[in-house]
Every structure is written in C-alpha cells, then in structure tokens.
Amino acid sequence: MTRFKLTLEYDGGPFVGWQRQDNGPSVQQAVEEAIEKFSGESVLVYGSGRTDAGVHALGQIAHFDLDKQTDANRVREALNFHLKPNPIAVLAAEETAADFHARFDATERHYLYRLTTRRAPPALERGRVWHVAQKLDVEKMDDAAQVLIGKHDFTTFRAAQCQAKSPVKTLSKISVSHVGDEIHLNVSAPSFLHHQVRSITGSLKMVGENKWSKADLKTALEACDRAACGIVAPPEGLYLAKVVYA
C-alpha cells in the first residue's frame, strides 16, 4: 500500500464544497471517483481542511492510500484524465510517508481573498472575485488588520455552525494590498475557524469604507461576540492558496 499526497487546484463554483455532502457534488467525491476509475479501488481522500461551497483552491493538499502498484506521475496523469469534466486539476502527486496526514500534519495555511472595486461587474473574473463596486482605503485596511495578529479568541469572526473545540486561534500574518486592479487580502495561520477569513474580510471592507476605524475592529475582536462582526464576505473571492508542512 502506498500513500499519495496531491496538490489540487479547483474552481469551487460548481461544488457544495470540499467535503462530501448529500445536497450536491463535492470536490472530495469527484477526486475519489477519479481514483476509483483509475485504480478500481474505493478510497477515502483526506483534505487539509474543508473549503465551503464556492470557495476555490490554488493549492489544496489531500492524501489517500492505494494498493495498486503505480507511481506518482501516473497517478497525476490518470486523475487529471478522469477528472476532466470537473474544474479540478492535480498540480502535483507524490508518494509520501505512510503516516503523513494532510490535515493533522499541516503547520500553516495561507488564504487569499480577492476583491474588485471597479464600477463594472466582473465579466472574465465572474465568480472569482468579490465585486464591491466602490473605492476602499487599502492602506487603512492593511493597518487595521494588524490588530488581528497573534493569539486571540476569534468568536466574533466565527460561524455559528463552526465545529472547532476552541475559538482561540493564532494569526501569523495578514496583509491587504493593491494587485493590479484588485485588492488582495493574504492571511496565514496554523489553522482557521469556519468562516474566519470571510468574516475578517467583511469587517475589513467596513474599515476600507471608513465605516469602521482600526479601534472599532479591535473592539469587535475583543467583544468575542458573533453579533459584533461586520458583514461576511461571499465565498467566490476566497482561495485556499497554500498549505505548509513542517
């Protein structure tokens, strides 16, 4: 038996999310079905974490075990062939240690959130970016975001249905910057709460609109109260960018 590690890119638009659910197609199911078509083996694929419906990945990591004798190149090529109807691509496949775990061994996760502030709706980037349609003060957003760095109770920025045992998380890095015509929010942490990045993005948008000050963001964080959160940004601008293993 060989354990394989996959690096996956996907467009989250057509999926109910990473995880298998009864209410529609998931990325996990599509990958598991492609593996079965290639190998004849019915396996479970473990992701580094769930992504919500409509959320994209530039570098989701997953692992699975195969009895079949094969190599990583053939796994990548065969899965890309069988995944073809789906907007999912295996960027890399590699043999990994038998005890490697995509979720439990991850030491850092990087997310990207893309916003566009132009008046016209996105035509080419539709479903890939949050269309805000008004100017935002990016420098103010970046400065305010720094109050979130470090270890905090992030209850304010956590979905009601979040299943994490503790609301305490440690944000390693956060930045908001202009990239071409867009605004990109980059945020890193060992792990995140459910809707944490989208909740942070929505609150930072209020800072960018001058509706909230940096102090207001700090007050919201310290309230440890979901009701103190600004709006929650929509899923289409969010990308699981990279997962790091020690």
Added chain:
Amino acid sequence: MTRFKLTLEYDGGPFVGWQRQDNGPSVQQAVEEAIEKFSGESVLVYGSGRTDAGVHALGQIAHFDLDKQTDANRVREALNFHLKPNPIAVLAAEETAADFHARFDATERHYLYRLTTRRAPPALERGRVWHVAQKLDVEKMDDAAQVLIGKHDFTTFRAAQCQAKSPVKTLSKISVSHVGDEIHLNVSAPSFLHHQVRSITGSLKMVGENKWSKADLKTALEACDRAACGIVAPPEGLYLAKVVYA
C-alpha cells in the same frame, strides 16, 4: 440624437462571437438587447471588429446612437444591469462625436494570447488560456516572431473564409514573454486578417517546440500559402486587449 462609445469586457466562451449570427447568442445581440431594455430603442451596435466564437475581450470598443436624453454614466449603469445574465461588462461609456466610428476610426488594435505549459490542465483558468502541456522556448519564439514585423502579404496566416480585400497587413509590434506561469504573446497592428493572431500563435508554438526555426517561419510567411501555416491556436487563449483611436 447622441452617439455613445462603449468599452466592453467579455468572456467569449458562451457566444458565437461578437457578430449577430443565426446559430447562437452573440455579444452584439446581447448589447443591443440591453440597450433596448434600457431605452426602448432598437439600435445597431458597431464594434471595432469581430471576435470569433470563444474569443474574449478586455477592451472591445463599440458605438451606437440613442434618441433618448440620457448621460454616459446612466448608459453604463443601465447596460450593466440589463446585461447581467451575460458575462459582458461595460467598463466605460462616453458621449462621442456624431461621426465617430468604432471600426473605421481605429488606428491600432492590440491582441493578447495566453498559453500555459504546465502539465495539469487549467482548472481556474479553463477556457481562458491554451493548454499546451509542454515546455516551450519563449526566447526563441520571441526572436522568431520579429520576422513578422512590418508590411507583408500574410496569406499564410489568413483563414480561408477571410473577407479582407487584401492579404497585406502591417504588424507594428509582437512580443512573446513569460508572465507568471504563463506565456503571453502580445501583438499590435492597425488591423488584422481573420485568424491571423491564432495562426501566428500556432506557428510560433512550433518554433517554441523546436519543430520550426526562425528561418522556417520566414519561409512560411514568404510562401504566401495557407498550407504553409503551422497549426491554428484555439480561440480560448485570445483576447482583444485594446483598440486605439488617433
């Protein structure tokens, strides 16, 4: 009566092309229908040129006349509202001279062609880039491309169904370069023949694969024979990037 000039972005994927045709939805038709919903007027919209089925635009220019008293901001907002089901966005609208013509007044057209050479198929950029899946020698492509600069009979790089009176065109500028993980071909000319950019791109791909030398490309150009053309690149990587008016 006021003449308006529009700058349009669109995803060419769902369309039979810019021009109205019997066999499916066109960009021109979608824009004309949005204008009629907004103004009640049935108008003709003139583009700077046709784009083929599946070809995108970052900055297509079009004009039309309206009897209704309105202003350019309202035109842009209203058209974006009525265009909504379609991946077409009006980036800018402006009042223009009564004798402005989007096609006949254009002095330069810029096209972009995007290729990706990674093994894995594009998931997020599917339909937006040509997936070549093998390494190409970009420096060689850029160098060879320069033989096309200037005034030539481009019969070799012209579709059989091209309706232009003469096959003689003047290429102002062409470059092939790495942009992130992609290869971008940028090409400018006062005007182009049908399939000219896609034919040039396909032939330059053969140079990048080391199947053709720079001299082979020159021989193909000088043959003035469609049969001498390499392959024709697919529409999904092509973008009408910008149209210039004197």
